[in-house]
Amino acid sequence: MLALAGLLPFCAQGQGGRAVIIATEGDYAPWNLTRADGVLDGFEVELVHDLCTRMRLECRLVAQDWNGMIASLQAGKVDVLMDALSITEERRLILAFSRPYARTAATFVALRGSALGRLPLSGRTLSLSRESAPDDPAVQELRAALRGRTIAIQAASIYARFIYLNFGDIATVREYKSSAEHDLDVLAGRADVAFDDATYFKTALANADERELTLSGPLIGGAIWGEGEGFGFRRDDVQLKAAFDAAVAAAIADGTVRRLSEKWLKIDVTPYQLPPAAAVGSGEPAAPRGGAQPAEAPPGDGVSGHAAPGEALPDVLQIFGFGAGGWGRALLLSALMTAVVTAAALGVGAVLGGLIAAARLSGNAALRGAGEIYSTLFRGVPELLVIYLIFFGGSTLVTRVALALGAGTVAGMPSLAAGILAVGVISGAYQAEVYRGGYLAISRGEIEAARSIGMRTAMRLRRIVVPQVLRFALPGLGNVVQLTLKDSALISVTGVAEIMRTTEVGAGSTHRYFLFYLVGGALYLAMTGLSGRAFEHAELRVGRTLRASPGGI
Amino acid sequence: MNIVSARNIHKRFGQQEVLKGVSVAANRGDVISILGSSGSGKSTFLRCINLLETPDAGEITVAGERIVLGAGRAARSTRLRRQIDRMRGELAMVFQSFNLWSHLTILENLIEGPVHVQKRARAECIAEAEALLEKVGIADKRDHYPAHLSGGQQQRAAIARALAMRPQALLFDEPTSALDPELVGDVLRVMRALAEEGRTMLVVTHEMSFARSVSNRVMFLHRGQVEAEGPPDELFRDPPTERFRQFISGHR
Amino acid sequence: MPSAGEFGFLAATLGELLAALPVTLGLFLASIALGGVLAAGLTWVRLRGAPWIARLVRAYVFVFRGSPLLIQMFLVFYxxxxxxxxxxxxxxxxxxNPFACAVIALALCTAAYTAEIFRGALLAVPVQQIEAGRACGMSGWLLLRRIIAPLALRQALPAYSTEIVLMVKSTSLASLVTVWEVTGVALRIISTTYKTLEVFMCAAAIYLLLNFAILRLIAVLEYRLSPQLRAAAPAARRAGAAAP
Incomplete structure (x- = not known):
C-alpha cells in the first residue's frame, strides 16, 4: 500500500513534514465527544493530546463518522483511528493496533424497578476468560435470570459474541447499530436488558432521557474481552505504531491513563496486564484479576458522581441556545453547510445531467448506451455506496497517482469537494431523466419553426430548446432538489459537518437523542419547505405562459 | 427572374417515393396555390423548398443562390449548412399548427429571428414588429403568450413573425387547416392583403376559393407528380383531368 | 491482485448478504403494498375530502417528503x-415488533411520495375521456375502474418506477431499528472484518441486480398496459381475443 510512514515526521522530532491526522467519531461520550463549540473532548481526546506531546508529534484531530473511518485510513486521509476500538485477531488482518490503553468491563442495564432491575450478583466484579465463561457459576446464575428475556446488544461488538455464546440459546438476542439505540429500546420495553461497556453506561444513564435505566448484574471483565482498546494504524505504518506503543506504555507507567480514566470514565480502565507481544521491555506485573478495577460507586446506582441534568425546559433552551455550551450556532452552521453542499451538488448534477440527457437523446447508439448505463448505475446502487466509491476509492486513486508522479505530498481530494462530487453524480442521474422528459415535451413544430428561419443548432439550443426544457422540467426539478437535499445527509460519513452529522454528534455527545433528531428533522423541513416555495412560485410564473386563460385551470 | 424555383425535386421516405420530380418557379409577386389530396406530397414539396426536408435529388434556387442536391450529396458540410441557413432566411414559413414559441411573448416571437439570426438592431425590430402586429390586427396581444390566444390570432401572429424576417417569399403550409371555420376568414383576409401588396407566396391549401380568387397560378399534385398546372380561371373552368375535376367538386 | 483467500472472503460475504435478501425483499414488498393502499386513500381524501382534511393530507405529504427517512424511522421506532x-x-x-415498525415507517414515507404521483396522474387524465365514459353511462366506481384508473396508472408508471427503486434502496435504513437486511448485514461484516470496500461492492452488486430486475418487470408491465403504443397486429389480436 502507501509508504506514508516514510513521510511522517516523528523520527525528526516532530520538525517539518505534515501533522499526524487522528480520526475519531466525536459522538461516543465519554470516550470521545464534541462540545457545542465544535471542539473535541473526552477521555481518548485528552489522552492522545498527552501522547502526542510525549512523542513530540504534531497531531491533528478530525471527527468522522465511523462508517468512513477504515476507508479513510486506507486511503491515506488519516493516519490513526481512535474510537474505543477493541483489539481482535480478526481486525488485526486489516489494521495494526497499538498496545491497549484501556481495558473495560461490561455490564447490563434494565428499567429501574423492573424485575430485572437487580440481576443476581449486582455490585460484584467478575473476571472471566473465553474458556471459563460457559461453566462459570455466575454465568449460570445469570442464565437462569435471563431465560426467555430479550437481550439488546451492539452489533458486531466483542460483547455481542459473549452474549450469543452464553445466552443465545435461552434468550432472544437483538442487535442494534449503536449503543444509544439499545438503551432507548430498553426504555421502550422492546428489550428487557442491554449489555454493553460499563463506562459508556455510566455516562449515558446520567442524562435526562435515560434516568429510568439502572445498571444491573455484575461487572464482567477479564481476558474474555481480549486485550482491550487500542489505536488503529495502517498495517505497514510500523514506525508510527512503535511510537504510539512506547508513548502508551509511558502514560500507563506514570499513571496518566489512570488519572484521565478516573476523570472521564469514573473508574480506572488501565490495562495492567500487558499482552505478551506488547509486554516486551515493560516489566509491569500482571494484576491478579486482569480486568477493570472499579474505582468507586458499585453498579446498581446509575447516576453516581455525575452532574445531575437540569430541569427539562431551561435545559432544552440551553442546549439549543447560542450561549456557551449551546448547540444553536453549530446547528445553524450545519444548515448553511447543507445548503452549500446541496447547491454545489445540484450545479455538478446539472452539468452531468445535461450531458447524460443529451447522450440518451442522441442518434449515436454508443452514446445512448453509455447514458443509459450511467442512469441505471447511479440510480440503482444505494447512494451511500456511490459516496464511498467516489470519496474513498477516488482519493486512493489520487493518492496513488500523486505518489507515482513523485509528488512530495499526498494531495488527496478534500472531503467537501469529494462529497459534493459524489452527491452531484447521483443528482445528475436523476436530473438527466428530468431534462430528457422536458426535451421530449417540446413541440417539434417550434423547433422546426426555428430551423425555418435559419437558426443554427447552437442558437436553437440556447434560445429555444434550453428555456423550454427548463420550463417543462420545473416540477421534476423540484423533486430532484429535495432528493439531493436529503442525499446531502449521506456525506456525513466523510466528516463534513452538515445537518445530519451535527445532529448525530450532538445526540451522541449530549445523550439527548430525541431532541436532536427532532431539531434535525425540523431543519430539513425548513429547507425543503423553502425550496418547495421557491419552485411553487416559479411554476406559477411559468404556468402563466402555459395556460390558456390566466388564473383558470 | 425567378425569386424561388425548385427543379425536378425527388424525395423518398424509406420504400415510398413521395416526390417524383416536381418543379415550380415563382417570379416576384406570384401567388401559387399548391393543391392535392392528402398524401399527394404537397406539404413535403413545400418543406423541401425550405430544405426542412432534404430532397434526394433536385435543384433549388432562392434569390439567385443555388443548391444542387444529388445522389450521395448529403447536407453535411459546414459550407452547405451555412448556405442552407442563408437561403432559409430569405424564405419565411407559416405552419399548419402555428409553431409559435410557447415560452416567448408574441412580440418576442416576432423579434427572435431578426435580432438573433439577422443581428438587426433591437429597437428597430421592435418598431417593425409592432407595425406588423397592427397590420394583422392583434396589436393588443403583443405581451401575451401564445397559449392565451385563439387559433386565428396565433396564426396571424405566426404570419407576422414570418414577415418580420423580411423574406423574399412566404411559404404557407395549410395555414387554415387547424382553425375553426369562423376563424379561417381572419387569416385568409390577411393573406389576401399580402397578395395584394405584391408579396411572393407559395400556399399549400384546401381553400378552393382562395386558390381561385387570390392566386395567379395553381398546381395540382397527385402521387408525387404535377398532374395539372395553370392559371386558376382556366383550370377551374375547364379541369384538364378527371381527378382534378373530382377534387375540386369534392372541395366545393 | 486478489488472492484465493480474498475470493473466498468475497464468496462468503456474498453468501451472508444473500441470506439477508429475503428480509430486504419482505420489507420492500410489505412497505410498497401498505404504502400503495395508504397513498390511494390519501389521494382520494385530498381530491374529494373536506378542505381541512385535504390540508391535513398536504401537511402529511410535506412532512414525510421533506425530512430524511432516517430521522423519521428513528422517531417512529424509538x-x-x-x-x-x-x-x-x-x-x-x-x-x-421491529419488522412491523420498519414497514410502517417505510410505508408512511413512500405513501407521501406515491400520493403525489397518483394525484398528478389523475389530474393528467384528459377530461374528454372521462366525459366520453360518462356519455356511455358509466359513473362512480365503474368509471374509475374502467377508464380513469387504467389511464392514470399508465401515466403514473414512469414516476412510480423511480419511487419503487428508491424504496428498494430505502430499506437499507431498517438496520437502524434492528431489522438486519442486506446493508445492515454488510455494515456488521465491516465492523468485524474492517473490509469496507469489498463488502460494499458485494452489496452494491446485489442492489443493482435487484433494481435491474424490478425495472425490467415494470417495463413489461408498461408494455402490457399500453397496447395503443404497440405494433398494430398484436394489439388487434389481443382485442379480438378479449372480446366477449
Missing amino acids: GLAQFPAVRHGMLWPVLR
Whole structure:
C-alpha cells in the first residue's frame, strides 16, 4: 500500500513534514465527544493530546463518522483511528493496533424497578476468560435470570459474541447499530436488558432521557474481552505504531491513563496486564484479576458522581441556545453547510445531467448506451455506496497517482469537494431523466419553426430548446432538489459537518437523542419547505405562459 | 427572374417515393396555390423548398443562390449548412399548427429571428414588429403568450413573425387547416392583403376559393407528380383531368 | 491482485448478504403494498375530502417528503415508544415488533411520495375521456375502474418506477431499528472484518441486480398496459381475443 510512514515526521522530532491526522467519531461520550463549540473532548481526546506531546508529534484531530473511518485510513486521509476500538485477531488482518490503553468491563442495564432491575450478583466484579465463561457459576446464575428475556446488544461488538455464546440459546438476542439505540429500546420495553461497556453506561444513564435505566448484574471483565482498546494504524505504518506503543506504555507507567480514566470514565480502565507481544521491555506485573478495577460507586446506582441534568425546559433552551455550551450556532452552521453542499451538488448534477440527457437523446447508439448505463448505475446502487466509491476509492486513486508522479505530498481530494462530487453524480442521474422528459415535451413544430428561419443548432439550443426544457422540467426539478437535499445527509460519513452529522454528534455527545433528531428533522423541513416555495412560485410564473386563460385551470 | 424555383425535386421516405420530380418557379409577386389530396406530397414539396426536408435529388434556387442536391450529396458540410441557413432566411414559413414559441411573448416571437439570426438592431425590430402586429390586427396581444390566444390570432401572429424576417417569399403550409371555420376568414383576409401588396407566396391549401380568387397560378399534385398546372380561371373552368375535376367538386 | 483467500472472503460475504435478501425483499414488498393502499386513500381524501382534511393530507405529504427517512424511522421506532400511552395502547403489539415498525415507517414515507404521483396522474387524465365514459353511462366506481384508473396508472408508471427503486434502496435504513437486511448485514461484516470496500461492492452488486430486475418487470408491465403504443397486429389480436 502507501509508504506514508516514510513521510511522517516523528523520527525528526516532530520538525517539518505534515501533522499526524487522528480520526475519531466525536459522538461516543465519554470516550470521545464534541462540545457545542465544535471542539473535541473526552477521555481518548485528552489522552492522545498527552501522547502526542510525549512523542513530540504534531497531531491533528478530525471527527468522522465511523462508517468512513477504515476507508479513510486506507486511503491515506488519516493516519490513526481512535474510537474505543477493541483489539481482535480478526481486525488485526486489516489494521495494526497499538498496545491497549484501556481495558473495560461490561455490564447490563434494565428499567429501574423492573424485575430485572437487580440481576443476581449486582455490585460484584467478575473476571472471566473465553474458556471459563460457559461453566462459570455466575454465568449460570445469570442464565437462569435471563431465560426467555430479550437481550439488546451492539452489533458486531466483542460483547455481542459473549452474549450469543452464553445466552443465545435461552434468550432472544437483538442487535442494534449503536449503543444509544439499545438503551432507548430498553426504555421502550422492546428489550428487557442491554449489555454493553460499563463506562459508556455510566455516562449515558446520567442524562435526562435515560434516568429510568439502572445498571444491573455484575461487572464482567477479564481476558474474555481480549486485550482491550487500542489505536488503529495502517498495517505497514510500523514506525508510527512503535511510537504510539512506547508513548502508551509511558502514560500507563506514570499513571496518566489512570488519572484521565478516573476523570472521564469514573473508574480506572488501565490495562495492567500487558499482552505478551506488547509486554516486551515493560516489566509491569500482571494484576491478579486482569480486568477493570472499579474505582468507586458499585453498579446498581446509575447516576453516581455525575452532574445531575437540569430541569427539562431551561435545559432544552440551553442546549439549543447560542450561549456557551449551546448547540444553536453549530446547528445553524450545519444548515448553511447543507445548503452549500446541496447547491454545489445540484450545479455538478446539472452539468452531468445535461450531458447524460443529451447522450440518451442522441442518434449515436454508443452514446445512448453509455447514458443509459450511467442512469441505471447511479440510480440503482444505494447512494451511500456511490459516496464511498467516489470519496474513498477516488482519493486512493489520487493518492496513488500523486505518489507515482513523485509528488512530495499526498494531495488527496478534500472531503467537501469529494462529497459534493459524489452527491452531484447521483443528482445528475436523476436530473438527466428530468431534462430528457422536458426535451421530449417540446413541440417539434417550434423547433422546426426555428430551423425555418435559419437558426443554427447552437442558437436553437440556447434560445429555444434550453428555456423550454427548463420550463417543462420545473416540477421534476423540484423533486430532484429535495432528493439531493436529503442525499446531502449521506456525506456525513466523510466528516463534513452538515445537518445530519451535527445532529448525530450532538445526540451522541449530549445523550439527548430525541431532541436532536427532532431539531434535525425540523431543519430539513425548513429547507425543503423553502425550496418547495421557491419552485411553487416559479411554476406559477411559468404556468402563466402555459395556460390558456390566466388564473383558470 | 425567378425569386424561388425548385427543379425536378425527388424525395423518398424509406420504400415510398413521395416526390417524383416536381418543379415550380415563382417570379416576384406570384401567388401559387399548391393543391392535392392528402398524401399527394404537397406539404413535403413545400418543406423541401425550405430544405426542412432534404430532397434526394433536385435543384433549388432562392434569390439567385443555388443548391444542387444529388445522389450521395448529403447536407453535411459546414459550407452547405451555412448556405442552407442563408437561403432559409430569405424564405419565411407559416405552419399548419402555428409553431409559435410557447415560452416567448408574441412580440418576442416576432423579434427572435431578426435580432438573433439577422443581428438587426433591437429597437428597430421592435418598431417593425409592432407595425406588423397592427397590420394583422392583434396589436393588443403583443405581451401575451401564445397559449392565451385563439387559433386565428396565433396564426396571424405566426404570419407576422414570418414577415418580420423580411423574406423574399412566404411559404404557407395549410395555414387554415387547424382553425375553426369562423376563424379561417381572419387569416385568409390577411393573406389576401399580402397578395395584394405584391408579396411572393407559395400556399399549400384546401381553400378552393382562395386558390381561385387570390392566386395567379395553381398546381395540382397527385402521387408525387404535377398532374395539372395553370392559371386558376382556366383550370377551374375547364379541369384538364378527371381527378382534378373530382377534387375540386369534392372541395366545393 | 486478489488472492484465493480474498475470493473466498468475497464468496462468503456474498453468501451472508444473500441470506439477508429475503428480509430486504419482505420489507420492500410489505412497505410498497401498505404504502400503495395508504397513498390511494390519501389521494382520494385530498381530491374529494373536506378542505381541512385535504390540508391535513398536504401537511402529511410535506412532512414525510421533506425530512430524511432516517430521522423519521428513528422517531417512529424509538420516539413513539417513549410515550407510555403508546406502550400501553392497542397498537403496541404491532409497534413492538421491529419488522412491523420498519414497514410502517417505510410505508408512511413512500405513501407521501406515491400520493403525489397518483394525484398528478389523475389530474393528467384528459377530461374528454372521462366525459366520453360518462356519455356511455358509466359513473362512480365503474368509471374509475374502467377508464380513469387504467389511464392514470399508465401515466403514473414512469414516476412510480423511480419511487419503487428508491424504496428498494430505502430499506437499507431498517438496520437502524434492528431489522438486519442486506446493508445492515454488510455494515456488521465491516465492523468485524474492517473490509469496507469489498463488502460494499458485494452489496452494491446485489442492489443493482435487484433494481435491474424490478425495472425490467415494470417495463413489461408498461408494455402490457399500453397496447395503443404497440405494433398494430398484436394489439388487434389481443382485442379480438378479449372480446366477449
